[in-house]
Amino acid sequence: MSEYNVVSSPSGDDGTDWMSMISFLDFEKPIAELEARIAELRATADGSALDIDSEIGKLEKKSAGMLAATYAKLTPWQKTQVARHPQRPHMVDYLRLIFTDFVPLAGDRTYGEDAAIIGGLATLDGRKVMLIGHEKGHDTPSRIKHNFGSAKPEGYRKAIRLMQMASKFGLPVVTLVDTAGAFPGIEAEERGQAEAIARSTEACLALEVPMVAAILGEGGSGGAVAIAAANKVLMLEHSIYSVISPEGASSILWRTSDKAADAATAMKVTAQDLLALKVIDAIVPEPTGGAHRDPAVTARALADALCRELSVLAAYTPAEIVRQREDRFLAIGSR
Protein backbone atom coordinates (compact mmCIF):
# COMPACT_ATOMS: atom_id res chain seq x y z
CA MET A 1 0.00 0.00 0.00
CA SER A 2 3.03 2.25 0.12
CA GLU A 3 2.16 3.97 -3.14
CA TYR A 4 -0.81 5.53 -1.41
CA ASN A 5 1.40 7.00 1.27
CA VAL A 6 3.40 8.95 -1.24
CA VAL A 7 0.94 11.74 -1.63
CA SER A 8 1.88 15.29 -2.51
CA SER A 9 3.90 16.81 0.28
CA PRO A 10 5.90 19.97 0.77
CA SER A 11 8.47 18.38 3.08
CA GLY A 12 12.11 17.62 2.52
CA ASP A 13 11.83 14.17 0.93
CA ASP A 14 13.61 15.30 -2.19
CA GLY A 15 16.69 16.37 -0.24
CA THR A 16 15.94 20.10 -0.33
CA ASP A 17 16.81 22.13 2.71
CA TRP A 18 13.31 22.90 3.92
CA MET A 19 14.24 25.60 6.41
CA SER A 20 15.98 27.68 3.78
CA MET A 21 12.77 27.79 1.75
CA ILE A 22 10.42 28.95 4.50
CA SER A 23 8.02 31.68 3.45
CA PHE A 24 7.87 34.37 6.06
CA LEU A 25 4.68 36.06 7.14
CA ASP A 26 4.43 39.85 7.36
CA PHE A 27 4.80 39.92 11.12
CA GLU A 28 7.96 37.77 10.83
CA LYS A 29 9.76 40.43 8.78
CA PRO A 30 12.48 41.25 11.38
CA ILE A 31 13.25 37.52 11.64
CA ALA A 32 13.31 37.16 7.87
CA GLU A 33 15.78 40.06 7.59
CA LEU A 34 18.04 38.52 10.19
CA GLU A 35 17.88 35.13 8.44
CA ALA A 36 18.80 36.81 5.15
CA ARG A 37 21.85 38.39 6.80
CA ILE A 38 22.89 35.03 8.22
CA ALA A 39 22.60 33.42 4.79
CA GLU A 40 24.64 36.25 3.27
CA LEU A 41 27.41 35.89 5.86
CA ARG A 42 27.44 32.14 5.35
CA ALA A 43 27.89 32.56 1.62
CA THR A 44 30.94 34.76 2.14
CA ALA A 45 32.45 32.77 5.02
CA ASP A 46 33.08 29.38 3.31
CA GLY A 47 34.31 27.99 6.64
CA SER A 48 37.69 29.77 6.75
CA ALA A 49 37.20 32.83 8.92
CA LEU A 50 36.47 31.97 12.53
CA ASP A 51 35.23 35.42 13.51
CA ILE A 52 32.49 35.19 10.87
CA ASP A 53 31.48 31.81 12.26
CA SER A 54 31.04 33.24 15.72
CA GLU A 55 29.13 36.22 14.28
CA ILE A 56 26.81 33.78 12.50
CA GLY A 57 26.35 31.85 15.73
CA LYS A 58 25.41 35.04 17.57
CA LEU A 59 22.93 36.08 14.90
CA GLU A 60 21.38 32.61 14.80
CA LYS A 61 20.86 32.76 18.54
CA LYS A 62 19.29 36.19 18.21
CA SER A 63 17.03 34.99 15.39
CA ALA A 64 15.91 31.94 17.39
CA GLY A 65 15.21 34.20 20.36
CA MET A 66 13.13 36.58 18.25
CA LEU A 67 11.18 33.69 16.74
CA ALA A 68 10.44 32.21 20.17
CA ALA A 69 9.42 35.61 21.55
CA THR A 70 7.17 36.34 18.56
CA TYR A 71 5.45 32.96 18.66
CA ALA A 72 5.00 33.04 22.42
CA LYS A 73 2.60 35.97 22.06
CA LEU A 74 0.92 35.66 18.67
CA THR A 75 -2.28 37.65 18.34
CA PRO A 76 -5.41 35.80 17.16
CA TRP A 77 -5.02 37.38 13.73
CA GLN A 78 -1.36 36.33 13.52
CA LYS A 79 -2.38 32.81 14.49
CA THR A 80 -4.95 32.91 11.71
CA GLN A 81 -2.13 33.64 9.27
CA VAL A 82 0.03 30.84 10.70
CA ALA A 83 -2.95 28.46 10.48
CA ARG A 84 -3.25 29.34 6.77
CA HIS A 85 0.51 29.39 6.08
CA PRO A 86 1.11 28.08 2.54
CA GLN A 87 3.71 25.66 3.88
CA ARG A 88 1.71 24.47 6.89
CA PRO A 89 1.60 20.66 6.92
CA HIS A 90 -1.72 19.26 5.76
CA MET A 91 -3.68 16.03 6.07
CA VAL A 92 -1.50 14.31 3.45
CA ASP A 93 1.67 15.21 5.36
CA TYR A 94 0.38 13.73 8.60
CA LEU A 95 -0.85 10.74 6.64
CA ARG A 96 2.68 10.17 5.38
CA LEU A 97 4.44 11.01 8.64
CA ILE A 98 2.44 9.14 11.29
CA PHE A 99 0.00 6.76 9.59
CA THR A 100 0.95 3.50 7.88
CA ASP A 101 -0.80 0.98 5.63
CA PHE A 102 -3.30 3.54 4.38
CA VAL A 103 -6.11 2.15 2.25
CA PRO A 104 -7.93 5.08 0.66
CA LEU A 105 -11.68 4.72 0.21
CA ALA A 106 -13.47 6.89 -2.30
CA GLY A 107 -16.90 8.09 -3.29
CA ASP A 108 -20.28 8.71 -1.76
CA ARG A 109 -22.04 6.00 -3.86
CA THR A 110 -24.56 8.60 -4.91
CA TYR A 111 -22.92 11.29 -6.97
CA GLY A 112 -19.14 11.39 -6.97
CA GLU A 113 -15.75 11.47 -5.34
CA ASP A 114 -14.72 14.66 -3.58
CA ALA A 115 -10.98 14.96 -2.97
CA ALA A 116 -11.49 17.86 -0.55
CA ILE A 117 -12.10 15.14 2.02
CA ILE A 118 -9.74 12.17 2.07
CA GLY A 119 -10.65 9.02 3.93
CA GLY A 120 -9.67 5.44 4.44
CA LEU A 121 -8.37 2.71 6.68
CA ALA A 122 -5.09 3.54 8.37
CA THR A 123 -2.82 2.44 11.18
CA LEU A 124 -1.60 4.85 13.85
CA ASP A 125 1.12 3.51 16.15
CA GLY A 126 -0.28 0.00 15.75
CA ARG A 127 -3.93 1.06 16.11
CA LYS A 128 -6.28 0.37 13.22
CA VAL A 129 -8.51 3.38 12.63
CA MET A 130 -10.81 5.02 10.10
CA LEU A 131 -9.06 8.22 9.06
CA ILE A 132 -11.04 11.10 7.55
CA GLY A 133 -9.83 14.62 6.90
CA HIS A 134 -9.80 17.73 4.75
CA GLU A 135 -6.95 18.26 2.30
CA LYS A 136 -6.29 21.73 0.89
CA GLY A 137 -3.46 20.90 -1.53
CA HIS A 138 -0.08 22.62 -1.57
CA ASP A 139 0.39 23.90 -5.12
CA THR A 140 -1.93 25.03 -7.88
CA PRO A 141 -2.75 21.62 -9.43
CA SER A 142 -3.24 19.91 -6.07
CA ARG A 143 -5.24 22.85 -4.69
CA ILE A 144 -7.59 22.59 -7.64
CA LYS A 145 -7.80 18.82 -7.25
CA HIS A 146 -8.68 19.15 -3.56
CA ASN A 147 -10.82 22.29 -4.15
CA PHE A 148 -8.69 24.16 -1.56
CA GLY A 149 -10.10 21.87 1.14
CA SER A 150 -13.67 23.10 0.66
CA ALA A 151 -15.87 20.03 0.43
CA LYS A 152 -19.10 19.61 -1.48
CA PRO A 153 -22.03 17.45 -0.34
CA GLU A 154 -20.45 14.31 -1.81
CA GLY A 155 -17.40 14.85 0.43
CA TYR A 156 -19.57 14.89 3.55
CA ARG A 157 -21.63 11.95 2.29
CA LYS A 158 -18.41 9.98 1.80
CA ALA A 159 -17.44 10.88 5.38
CA ILE A 160 -20.84 9.60 6.57
CA ARG A 161 -20.34 6.34 4.68
CA LEU A 162 -16.88 5.82 6.18
CA MET A 163 -18.04 6.67 9.70
CA GLN A 164 -20.87 4.15 9.44
CA MET A 165 -18.42 1.55 8.16
CA ALA A 166 -16.10 2.26 11.10
CA SER A 167 -18.97 1.81 13.54
CA LYS A 168 -19.94 -1.46 11.89
CA PHE A 169 -16.43 -2.90 12.14
CA GLY A 170 -15.50 -1.44 15.53
CA LEU A 171 -12.78 0.87 14.25
CA PRO A 172 -12.21 4.15 16.08
CA VAL A 173 -12.54 7.26 13.91
CA VAL A 174 -9.82 9.90 13.66
CA THR A 175 -10.64 13.11 11.81
CA LEU A 176 -8.17 15.80 10.77
CA VAL A 177 -9.93 19.10 10.19
CA ASP A 178 -8.51 21.78 7.93
CA THR A 179 -10.96 23.81 5.88
CA ALA A 180 -11.86 27.43 5.32
CA GLY A 181 -15.43 26.15 5.10
CA ALA A 182 -17.75 23.98 3.04
CA PHE A 183 -17.84 25.00 -0.63
CA PRO A 184 -20.27 27.83 -1.41
CA GLY A 185 -21.40 27.09 -4.96
CA ILE A 186 -24.48 26.51 -7.07
CA GLU A 187 -23.97 22.78 -7.50
CA ALA A 188 -23.19 22.32 -3.80
CA GLU A 189 -26.48 23.99 -2.88
CA GLU A 190 -28.34 22.01 -5.55
CA ARG A 191 -27.12 18.72 -4.12
CA GLY A 192 -27.95 19.70 -0.54
CA GLN A 193 -24.84 21.09 1.11
CA ALA A 194 -26.78 21.95 4.27
CA GLU A 195 -28.39 18.52 4.50
CA ALA A 196 -25.06 16.77 3.90
CA ILE A 197 -23.40 18.74 6.72
CA ALA A 198 -26.32 18.15 9.07
CA ARG A 199 -26.29 14.40 8.35
CA SER A 200 -22.52 14.21 8.72
CA THR A 201 -22.73 15.86 12.16
CA GLU A 202 -25.50 13.41 13.01
CA ALA A 203 -23.32 10.50 11.84
CA CYS A 204 -20.52 11.64 14.18
CA LEU A 205 -22.97 11.70 17.09
CA ALA A 206 -24.33 8.25 16.24
CA LEU A 207 -20.93 6.51 16.26
CA GLU A 208 -20.71 3.62 18.70
CA VAL A 209 -16.93 3.72 18.41
CA PRO A 210 -14.54 6.33 19.83
CA MET A 211 -14.00 9.43 17.69
CA VAL A 212 -11.19 11.93 18.10
CA ALA A 213 -10.95 15.09 15.96
CA ALA A 214 -7.93 17.34 15.58
CA ILE A 215 -8.02 20.80 14.04
CA LEU A 216 -4.82 21.08 12.01
CA GLY A 217 -5.08 24.59 10.58
CA GLU A 218 -8.46 26.15 9.95
CA GLY A 219 -11.64 24.84 11.51
CA GLY A 220 -14.04 26.77 9.32
CA SER A 221 -17.63 26.76 10.48
CA GLY A 222 -20.18 24.06 9.57
CA GLY A 223 -17.78 22.53 7.07
CA ALA A 224 -15.48 21.74 9.99
CA VAL A 225 -18.00 20.76 12.66
CA ALA A 226 -19.51 18.20 10.25
CA ILE A 227 -16.50 15.95 10.90
CA ALA A 228 -15.57 17.31 14.33
CA ALA A 229 -18.53 16.39 16.56
CA ALA A 230 -16.22 13.98 18.36
CA ASN A 231 -15.70 12.50 21.84
CA LYS A 232 -12.48 14.47 22.14
CA VAL A 233 -11.48 17.51 20.12
CA LEU A 234 -7.85 18.60 19.89
CA MET A 235 -6.32 21.67 18.27
CA LEU A 236 -2.80 22.30 17.10
CA GLU A 237 -1.23 25.17 19.04
CA HIS A 238 -1.57 27.74 16.26
CA SER A 239 -4.75 26.52 14.60
CA ILE A 240 -8.08 28.37 14.67
CA TYR A 241 -11.69 27.18 14.94
CA SER A 242 -14.46 29.59 14.21
CA VAL A 243 -18.12 30.08 13.33
CA ILE A 244 -17.16 32.38 10.44
CA SER A 245 -13.84 33.59 9.05
CA PRO A 246 -12.51 36.78 10.68
CA GLU A 247 -12.87 38.45 7.26
CA GLY A 248 -16.50 37.34 7.01
CA ALA A 249 -17.30 38.60 10.49
CA SER A 250 -15.60 41.90 9.67
CA SER A 251 -17.71 42.45 6.58
CA ILE A 252 -21.00 41.42 8.24
CA LEU A 253 -20.66 42.88 11.75
CA TRP A 254 -18.41 45.87 11.10
CA ARG A 255 -19.57 46.37 7.49
CA THR A 256 -15.98 46.85 6.38
CA SER A 257 -13.32 44.47 5.14
CA ASP A 258 -10.48 45.75 7.32
CA LYS A 259 -11.59 44.67 10.80
CA ALA A 260 -10.58 41.01 10.45
CA ALA A 261 -7.94 41.33 13.18
CA ASP A 262 -10.51 42.78 15.60
CA ALA A 263 -13.01 40.09 14.62
CA ALA A 264 -10.45 37.32 15.22
CA THR A 265 -9.85 38.68 18.72
CA ALA A 266 -13.51 39.28 19.54
CA MET A 267 -14.70 35.86 18.33
CA LYS A 268 -12.07 33.96 20.33
CA VAL A 269 -10.81 31.67 17.60
CA THR A 270 -7.52 30.39 19.03
CA ALA A 271 -6.80 26.99 20.56
CA GLN A 272 -5.97 28.71 23.85
CA ASP A 273 -9.33 30.57 23.90
CA LEU A 274 -11.28 27.43 23.01
CA LEU A 275 -9.59 25.36 25.70
CA ALA A 276 -10.55 28.01 28.25
CA LEU A 277 -14.15 27.90 26.93
CA LYS A 278 -14.06 24.08 27.28
CA VAL A 279 -14.97 23.66 23.60
CA ILE A 280 -11.82 21.61 23.04
CA ASP A 281 -10.06 19.10 25.26
CA ALA A 282 -6.34 19.58 24.62
CA ILE A 283 -3.78 21.55 22.63
CA VAL A 284 -1.11 19.80 20.57
CA PRO A 285 2.17 21.73 20.86
CA GLU A 286 3.89 23.01 17.72
CA PRO A 287 7.62 23.62 17.31
CA THR A 288 8.80 27.19 17.86
CA GLY A 289 7.84 29.17 14.76
CA GLY A 290 4.92 26.92 13.82
CA ALA A 291 4.23 23.44 12.45
CA HIS A 292 5.71 24.28 9.03
CA ARG A 293 9.20 24.67 10.52
CA ASP A 294 9.25 21.02 11.59
CA PRO A 295 6.40 18.91 10.23
CA ALA A 296 7.90 15.68 11.59
CA VAL A 297 8.06 16.94 15.18
CA THR A 298 4.52 18.32 14.90
CA ALA A 299 3.26 15.05 13.48
CA ARG A 300 4.83 13.08 16.33
CA ALA A 301 3.16 15.33 18.89
CA LEU A 302 -0.16 14.90 17.09
CA ALA A 303 0.21 11.11 17.00
CA ASP A 304 0.98 11.03 20.73
CA ALA A 305 -2.03 13.22 21.53
CA LEU A 306 -4.38 11.15 19.36
CA CYS A 307 -3.17 7.89 20.89
CA ARG A 308 -3.53 9.29 24.40
CA GLU A 309 -7.22 10.11 23.76
CA LEU A 310 -7.91 6.83 21.92
CA SER A 311 -6.42 4.84 24.83
CA VAL A 312 -8.73 6.53 27.32
CA LEU A 313 -11.80 6.10 25.10
CA ALA A 314 -11.02 2.43 24.38
CA ALA A 315 -12.25 1.56 27.87
CA TYR A 316 -15.78 2.91 27.17
CA THR A 317 -18.69 0.68 26.16
CA PRO A 318 -20.54 1.67 22.96
CA ALA A 319 -23.37 3.16 25.03
CA GLU A 320 -20.89 5.14 27.15
CA ILE A 321 -19.13 6.42 24.03
CA VAL A 322 -22.38 7.78 22.58
CA ARG A 323 -23.42 9.23 25.93
CA GLN A 324 -20.09 10.95 26.59
CA ARG A 325 -20.24 12.62 23.16
CA GLU A 326 -23.84 13.72 23.62
CA ASP A 327 -23.19 15.12 27.10
CA ARG A 328 -20.12 16.95 25.84
CA PHE A 329 -22.19 18.96 23.34
CA LEU A 330 -25.32 19.31 25.48
CA ALA A 331 -23.18 20.97 28.15
CA ILE A 332 -22.11 23.80 25.83
CA GLY A 333 -24.36 26.72 26.68
CA SER A 334 -26.47 25.10 29.34
CA ARG A 335 -26.26 26.29 32.88
Add this chain to the structure above:
Amino acid sequence: MSWLDKVRNSLSSLAKSDTPDTLWMKCPSCGEMLFAKDFEANLSVCTKCEHHGRIGAKTRFDQLLDAGYTVLAAPKVPENPLNFRDTKKYPDRLKAARAANPYPDALTNALGTIEGAKAVLGVQDFKFMGGSMGMAVGEAFVAGVNTAIAENCAYVICTAAGGARMQEGILSLMQMPKTTVATRRLAAAGLPYIVVLTDPTTGGVTASYAMLGDVQIAEPGALIGFAGQRVIQDTIREKLPDGFQRAEYLHAHGMVDMVVHRKDLKGTLAMLLGYLARKEVA
Protein backbone atom coordinates in the same frame (compact mmCIF):
# COMPACT_ATOMS: atom_id res chain seq x y z
CA MET B 1 -38.04 52.64 15.59
CA SER B 2 -40.12 55.76 16.13
CA TRP B 3 -40.14 57.66 19.43
CA LEU B 4 -43.63 56.34 20.01
CA ASP B 5 -42.49 52.71 19.68
CA LYS B 6 -39.66 53.40 22.09
CA VAL B 7 -42.02 54.78 24.69
CA ARG B 8 -44.50 52.00 24.10
CA ASN B 9 -41.87 49.27 24.36
CA SER B 10 -40.50 50.73 27.57
CA LEU B 11 -43.91 50.25 29.17
CA SER B 12 -43.82 46.62 30.20
CA SER B 13 -47.52 46.66 31.09
CA LEU B 14 -48.42 46.95 27.41
CA ALA B 15 -48.34 43.61 25.65
CA LYS B 16 -45.80 43.59 22.83
CA SER B 17 -47.10 42.48 19.51
CA ASP B 18 -45.03 41.09 16.67
CA THR B 19 -47.26 42.37 13.91
CA PRO B 20 -47.04 45.83 12.36
CA ASP B 21 -49.27 48.37 14.02
CA THR B 22 -49.50 50.73 11.07
CA LEU B 23 -52.72 50.98 9.11
CA TRP B 24 -51.31 50.46 5.65
CA MET B 25 -48.34 48.48 4.47
CA LYS B 26 -46.56 47.78 1.23
CA CYS B 27 -46.05 44.19 0.05
CA PRO B 28 -42.26 43.68 0.00
CA SER B 29 -42.61 41.50 -3.10
CA CYS B 30 -45.10 43.17 -5.47
CA GLY B 31 -45.27 46.62 -3.88
CA GLU B 32 -49.06 46.56 -3.60
CA MET B 33 -50.45 48.78 -0.84
CA LEU B 34 -52.31 46.52 1.55
CA PHE B 35 -54.62 47.33 4.42
CA ALA B 36 -52.69 45.86 7.36
CA LYS B 37 -55.81 44.29 8.87
CA ASP B 38 -56.57 42.48 5.59
CA PHE B 39 -52.97 41.29 5.32
CA GLU B 40 -53.09 39.91 8.85
CA ALA B 41 -56.48 38.32 8.30
CA ASN B 42 -54.93 36.62 5.25
CA LEU B 43 -52.24 35.04 7.51
CA SER B 44 -49.73 37.74 6.49
CA VAL B 45 -49.85 36.56 2.88
CA CYS B 46 -50.18 39.24 0.18
CA THR B 47 -53.70 39.20 -1.23
CA LYS B 48 -52.37 40.15 -4.65
CA CYS B 49 -49.15 38.14 -5.25
CA GLU B 50 -49.34 35.43 -2.52
CA HIS B 51 -46.00 36.57 -1.06
CA HIS B 52 -45.63 34.94 2.36
CA GLY B 53 -44.62 37.64 4.83
CA ARG B 54 -42.33 36.91 7.76
CA ILE B 55 -44.25 36.35 10.98
CA GLY B 56 -43.20 36.05 14.58
CA ALA B 57 -43.76 33.37 17.18
CA LYS B 58 -46.97 34.77 18.68
CA THR B 59 -48.69 35.05 15.30
CA ARG B 60 -47.47 31.62 14.25
CA PHE B 61 -48.71 29.99 17.46
CA ASP B 62 -52.11 31.58 16.88
CA GLN B 63 -52.20 30.39 13.27
CA LEU B 64 -51.10 26.80 13.89
CA LEU B 65 -52.13 25.83 17.40
CA ASP B 66 -55.65 25.36 18.69
CA ALA B 67 -56.75 27.87 21.30
CA GLY B 68 -55.48 27.24 24.83
CA TYR B 69 -51.83 26.51 24.11
CA THR B 70 -49.09 27.18 26.66
CA VAL B 71 -45.98 29.15 25.78
CA LEU B 72 -43.02 27.41 27.41
CA ALA B 73 -40.58 29.43 29.49
CA ALA B 74 -37.30 30.27 27.79
CA PRO B 75 -34.39 28.36 29.34
CA LYS B 76 -31.73 30.45 31.06
CA VAL B 77 -28.33 30.52 29.39
CA PRO B 78 -25.10 32.39 30.08
CA GLU B 79 -25.29 35.78 28.36
CA ASN B 80 -22.44 37.35 26.45
CA PRO B 81 -19.97 34.56 27.25
CA LEU B 82 -17.29 36.08 25.02
CA ASN B 83 -17.80 39.64 26.27
CA PHE B 84 -18.32 40.47 22.61
CA ARG B 85 -18.53 43.83 20.97
CA ASP B 86 -18.43 44.81 17.32
CA THR B 87 -19.70 48.28 16.52
CA LYS B 88 -22.05 47.79 19.49
CA LYS B 89 -21.86 45.70 22.63
CA TYR B 90 -23.67 42.39 22.31
CA PRO B 91 -25.74 43.00 25.50
CA ASP B 92 -26.95 46.27 23.93
CA ARG B 93 -28.04 44.42 20.80
CA LEU B 94 -29.84 41.86 22.97
CA LYS B 95 -31.54 44.60 24.96
CA ALA B 96 -32.75 46.32 21.79
CA ALA B 97 -34.03 43.02 20.36
CA ARG B 98 -35.88 42.25 23.60
CA ALA B 99 -37.46 45.69 23.68
CA ALA B 100 -38.83 45.13 20.18
CA ASN B 101 -39.98 41.53 20.55
CA PRO B 102 -42.41 39.70 22.81
CA TYR B 103 -40.06 36.83 23.74
CA PRO B 104 -36.52 36.90 25.23
CA ASP B 105 -34.67 35.26 22.32
CA ALA B 106 -35.11 34.01 18.76
CA LEU B 107 -36.68 30.58 19.42
CA THR B 108 -39.85 30.14 21.46
CA ASN B 109 -41.78 26.92 22.11
CA ALA B 110 -45.40 26.32 22.91
CA LEU B 111 -47.18 23.14 23.96
CA GLY B 112 -50.59 22.67 22.45
CA THR B 113 -52.62 20.82 19.88
CA ILE B 114 -52.85 21.10 16.10
CA GLU B 115 -56.43 20.18 15.17
CA GLY B 116 -56.45 18.05 18.28
CA ALA B 117 -53.07 16.37 17.80
CA LYS B 118 -50.68 17.15 20.65
CA ALA B 119 -47.38 18.78 19.67
CA VAL B 120 -44.65 21.10 20.85
CA LEU B 121 -44.30 23.90 18.31
CA GLY B 122 -41.07 25.91 18.15
CA VAL B 123 -40.98 29.13 16.18
CA GLN B 124 -37.89 31.06 15.24
CA ASP B 125 -38.39 34.78 14.84
CA PHE B 126 -36.31 36.49 12.19
CA LYS B 127 -37.03 39.84 13.81
CA PHE B 128 -34.98 38.82 16.83
CA MET B 129 -31.38 39.39 15.67
CA GLY B 130 -32.08 37.69 12.36
CA GLY B 131 -33.38 34.60 14.11
CA SER B 132 -29.75 33.75 14.77
CA MET B 133 -28.79 30.60 16.64
CA GLY B 134 -26.83 31.22 19.80
CA MET B 135 -26.88 29.33 23.05
CA ALA B 136 -30.40 30.52 23.88
CA VAL B 137 -31.75 29.09 20.62
CA GLY B 138 -29.79 25.84 21.03
CA GLU B 139 -30.97 25.43 24.60
CA ALA B 140 -34.58 26.28 23.68
CA PHE B 141 -34.46 23.68 20.90
CA VAL B 142 -33.23 21.03 23.35
CA ALA B 143 -35.89 22.08 25.89
CA GLY B 144 -38.63 21.92 23.23
CA VAL B 145 -37.57 18.42 22.23
CA ASN B 146 -37.34 17.33 25.87
CA THR B 147 -40.87 18.56 26.48
CA ALA B 148 -42.06 16.65 23.40
CA ILE B 149 -40.42 13.49 24.73
CA ALA B 150 -41.95 14.02 28.19
CA GLU B 151 -45.36 14.65 26.60
CA ASN B 152 -44.91 11.75 24.15
CA CYS B 153 -45.71 13.99 21.19
CA ALA B 154 -44.16 15.45 18.06
CA TYR B 155 -41.79 18.40 17.84
CA VAL B 156 -42.64 20.79 15.03
CA ILE B 157 -40.39 23.74 14.28
CA CYS B 158 -40.83 26.74 11.99
CA THR B 159 -37.30 27.82 11.19
CA ALA B 160 -36.14 31.31 10.25
CA ALA B 161 -32.56 32.43 10.66
CA GLY B 162 -29.64 34.02 8.91
CA GLY B 163 -27.49 31.38 10.60
CA ALA B 164 -25.38 31.18 13.73
CA ARG B 165 -25.13 34.17 16.09
CA MET B 166 -21.65 35.48 15.41
CA GLN B 167 -21.56 37.42 18.68
CA GLU B 168 -21.30 34.08 20.46
CA GLY B 169 -18.46 32.86 18.25
CA ILE B 170 -17.59 29.18 18.50
CA LEU B 171 -20.29 28.65 21.13
CA SER B 172 -22.94 29.35 18.49
CA LEU B 173 -21.29 26.85 16.12
CA MET B 174 -21.43 24.23 18.88
CA GLN B 175 -25.23 24.53 18.87
CA MET B 176 -25.19 22.57 15.59
CA PRO B 177 -24.08 19.28 17.20
CA LYS B 178 -26.01 20.15 20.36
CA THR B 179 -29.38 20.45 18.61
CA THR B 180 -28.55 17.33 16.62
CA VAL B 181 -28.17 15.39 19.88
CA ALA B 182 -31.76 16.45 20.61
CA THR B 183 -33.15 15.36 17.21
CA ARG B 184 -31.50 11.98 17.72
CA ARG B 185 -33.14 11.60 21.13
CA LEU B 186 -36.53 12.49 19.67
CA ALA B 187 -35.99 9.85 16.98
CA ALA B 188 -34.92 7.29 19.59
CA ALA B 189 -38.23 7.95 21.38
CA GLY B 190 -40.02 7.17 18.11
CA LEU B 191 -41.55 10.65 17.95
CA PRO B 192 -42.04 12.70 14.78
CA TYR B 193 -39.88 15.70 13.97
CA ILE B 194 -41.41 18.01 11.39
CA VAL B 195 -39.57 21.02 10.00
CA VAL B 196 -41.33 23.97 8.36
CA LEU B 197 -38.71 26.04 6.56
CA THR B 198 -39.78 29.68 6.41
CA ASP B 199 -38.19 32.72 4.87
CA PRO B 200 -35.24 32.90 5.30
CA THR B 201 -33.44 29.83 6.66
CA THR B 202 -29.72 29.79 5.93
CA GLY B 203 -26.27 28.99 7.32
CA GLY B 204 -25.65 26.85 10.38
CA VAL B 205 -29.35 26.51 11.13
CA THR B 206 -30.02 24.93 7.73
CA ALA B 207 -26.88 22.82 8.17
CA SER B 208 -28.18 21.29 11.40
CA TYR B 209 -31.69 20.85 12.79
CA ALA B 210 -33.51 22.54 9.90
CA MET B 211 -32.56 19.72 7.50
CA LEU B 212 -33.07 16.75 9.80
CA GLY B 213 -36.85 16.48 9.87
CA ASP B 214 -38.75 13.28 9.22
CA VAL B 215 -40.85 15.49 6.99
CA GLN B 216 -39.54 18.70 5.46
CA ILE B 217 -42.08 21.38 4.55
CA ALA B 218 -41.23 24.76 3.02
CA GLU B 219 -43.35 27.89 2.71
CA PRO B 220 -43.73 29.23 -0.85
CA GLY B 221 -40.89 31.44 -2.00
CA ALA B 222 -38.85 30.98 1.18
CA LEU B 223 -35.11 31.48 0.80
CA ILE B 224 -33.44 28.30 2.05
CA GLY B 225 -29.77 27.48 1.71
CA PHE B 226 -26.40 26.91 3.27
CA ALA B 227 -24.24 29.67 1.80
CA GLY B 228 -25.42 33.24 1.29
CA GLN B 229 -26.08 34.32 -2.28
CA ARG B 230 -23.46 37.08 -2.19
CA VAL B 231 -20.83 34.66 -0.93
CA ILE B 232 -21.65 32.22 -3.73
CA GLN B 233 -21.57 34.95 -6.33
CA ASP B 234 -18.21 36.21 -5.05
CA THR B 235 -16.81 32.66 -5.16
CA ILE B 236 -17.97 31.48 -8.56
CA ARG B 237 -18.49 34.82 -10.33
CA GLU B 238 -21.47 33.53 -12.26
CA LYS B 239 -25.05 34.68 -12.36
CA LEU B 240 -27.23 32.66 -10.04
CA PRO B 241 -30.10 30.77 -11.68
CA ASP B 242 -33.65 32.12 -11.36
CA GLY B 243 -35.36 30.96 -8.21
CA PHE B 244 -32.05 29.75 -6.78
CA GLN B 245 -32.36 28.62 -3.13
CA ARG B 246 -36.09 29.24 -3.10
CA ALA B 247 -38.53 26.70 -1.64
CA GLU B 248 -39.67 25.51 -5.08
CA TYR B 249 -36.03 25.05 -6.18
CA LEU B 250 -35.33 22.91 -3.13
CA HIS B 251 -38.42 20.87 -3.85
CA ALA B 252 -37.31 20.29 -7.44
CA HIS B 253 -33.90 19.17 -6.15
CA GLY B 254 -35.32 16.69 -3.66
CA MET B 255 -34.47 18.65 -0.52
CA VAL B 256 -38.01 19.14 0.83
CA ASP B 257 -41.11 16.97 0.72
CA MET B 258 -43.55 19.72 -0.10
CA VAL B 259 -44.12 23.42 -0.51
CA VAL B 260 -47.25 24.32 1.41
CA HIS B 261 -49.27 27.54 1.27
CA ARG B 262 -49.75 29.07 4.70
CA LYS B 263 -53.51 28.62 4.56
CA ASP B 264 -53.00 24.85 4.23
CA LEU B 265 -50.19 24.52 6.75
CA LYS B 266 -52.19 23.70 9.84
CA GLY B 267 -54.24 21.06 8.03
CA THR B 268 -51.11 19.50 6.52
CA LEU B 269 -49.40 19.32 9.90
CA ALA B 270 -52.49 17.81 11.49
CA MET B 271 -52.71 15.15 8.80
CA LEU B 272 -49.01 14.29 9.13
CA LEU B 273 -49.30 14.04 12.91
CA GLY B 274 -52.29 11.75 12.45
CA TYR B 275 -50.12 9.36 10.48
CA LEU B 276 -46.91 9.65 12.47
CA ALA B 277 -48.07 10.13 16.06
CA ARG B 278 -46.92 7.55 18.52
CA LYS B 279 -49.66 5.06 19.27
CA GLU B 280 -50.83 5.29 22.86
CA VAL B 281 -49.27 2.58 24.98
CA ALA B 282 -52.05 0.52 26.53
